[in-house]
Amino acid sequence: SAVISQKPSRDICQRGTSLTIQCQVDSQVTMMFWYRQQPGQSLTLIATANQGSEATYESGFVIDKFPISRPNLTFSTLTVSNMSPEDSSIYLCSVSRSLSHEQYFGPGTRLTVT
Amino acid sequence: SQELEQSPQSLIVQEGKNLTINCTSSKTLYGLYWYKQKYGEGLIFLMMLQKGGEEKSHEKITAKLDEKKQQSSLHITASQPSHAGIYLCGATTGGSNYKLTFGKGTLLTVNP
Numbered sequence: 280s281a282v283i284s285q286k287p288s289r290d291i292c293q294r295g296t297s298l299t300i301q302c303q304v305d306s307q308v309t310m311m312f313w314y315r316q317q318p319g320q321s322l323t324l325i326a327t328a329n330q331g332s333e334a335t336y337e338s339g340f341v342i343d344k345f346p347i348s349r350p351n352l353t354f355s356t357l358t359v360s361n362m363s364p365e366d367s368s369i370y371l372c373s374v375s376r377s378l379s380h381e382q383y384f385g386p387g388t389r390l391t392v393t
Numbered sequence: 394s395q396e397l398e399q400s401p402q403s404l405i406v407q408e409g410k411n412l413t414i415n416c417t418s419s420k421t422l423y424g425l426y427w428y429k430q431k432y433g434e435g436l437i438f439l440m441m442l443q444k445g446g447e448e449k450s451h452e453k454i455t456a457k458l459d460e461k462k463q464q465s466s467l468h469i470t471a472s473q474p475s476h477a478g479i480y481l482c483g484a485t486t487g488g489s490n491y492k493l494t495f496g497k498g499t500l501l502t503v504n505p
Contacts, residue, residue, distance in 0.1 A: 280438070310491060321481065321495040322436075337492070371435055375491070382426065382483075382493060386435035 281306060281374050283385035291391045292362055299358045300388045302372035307352035309377050313345070316369040316387075325370075328355040362392045397482055399496035406472050407504050414467045414499045416482030425465045426483040426493065427456050436481065439467075469501075477503045 282305040292298050302311065311328040326334040326347055334347035349355040359366050369389050375382045398417045406412050416425070424443050428436040440449045442458035442465060449456050453470045469476055479500050483493040 283435075285435075312491075312493075314493075321497045322483075322493070324492050324494075327491070369433065373436075373493075381438055381441045383438050384428070384436040387433075389433060 280381075281308060281383045283372065283374060283383060285370075285372060285385040285388050287388060288386065289389040289391075291393060294363050294392055296362055297358055297360045298362065298390060299356050300370055300372075300390075302355045302357070302385055304353045304374050308374040309352075310375040311349060311355045312373045312375075312382070313347060313355070313357045314371045314373060314384075316371065318367065322371065325357070328357075328372075359390065362390075364392045366390065367392045397484055397494060397496035399480075399482055399499050401499060402497070403500040403502070405502045405504065408473060409471055412469050412472055412501070414480050414482075414501075416465045416467070416484075416496055418463045418484055420463070420486055422458070422462045422465075422484045422486060424485045425456075425458050425462075427465070427467050428481045428483065430479040430481060430498070432479070439480075472501075472503045474503045474505055477501055 284303045286301045313325040314322045316322045324337050325340045326336040328334050328347050328349040330349045346358045369387045371384050371387045373382045373384045400415050426441050427439040430436050440456045445460040445462045447458045455468045458465045479498045481498045483495045
């Protein structure tokens with residue numbers, strides 16, 4: 280397994296501002312992902328954070344809105360830019376050692392945009 | 394795109410009772426994952442199944458993947474209040490597709 284921490288755990292932000300969420304893993308992992316869980320909904324993959332290169336975004340998500348960094352094998356950040364109330368969600372990072380290994384999730388960041 | 398149907402959507406059981414949650418896919422699955430989520434929190438990994446007919450158990454929770462790899466069940470024996478939460482199945486369709494698609498979840502309430 281992997282121990283994953285996220286910061287902040289929650290935040291309340293004004294519309295139009297940006298928030299950067301950090302994800303830290305206690306050991307090196309091959310793959311890191313960012314998911315969004317809107318109120319009352321299941322999880323949706325935003326992007327795969329690639330070390331040393333641009334993230335791979337899923338349909339409906341763009342880099343200008345959700346810039347992602349992954350400087351090394353244990354750390355990644357997701358920024359939610361120019362926020363609107365529709366961005367209010369729980370944002371979760373997950374990690375996996377390979378395609379055939381389990382995917383573990385962080386505790387999530389609960390974001391409320393007013 | 395792949396869809397995962399979970400049933401039931403919600404379940405209320407008396408402590409000590411057994412229960413089963415189902416997850417059905419329209420496509421053959423590469424990996425099937427079960428997670429538990431407490432309200433507003435992260436996901437706790439329960440089990441991953443990859444082989445047709447595979448069955449795994451941890452404490453009082455057993456998960457199975459059918460031979461065709463299109464349906465999975467999660468069975469809890471002698472449920473306890475600590476089992477309460479949202480159970481989510483997630484799946485990948487294999488190859489280079491690592492993307493986890495999730496079902497909508499099953500809300501389990503266990504009454505003491």
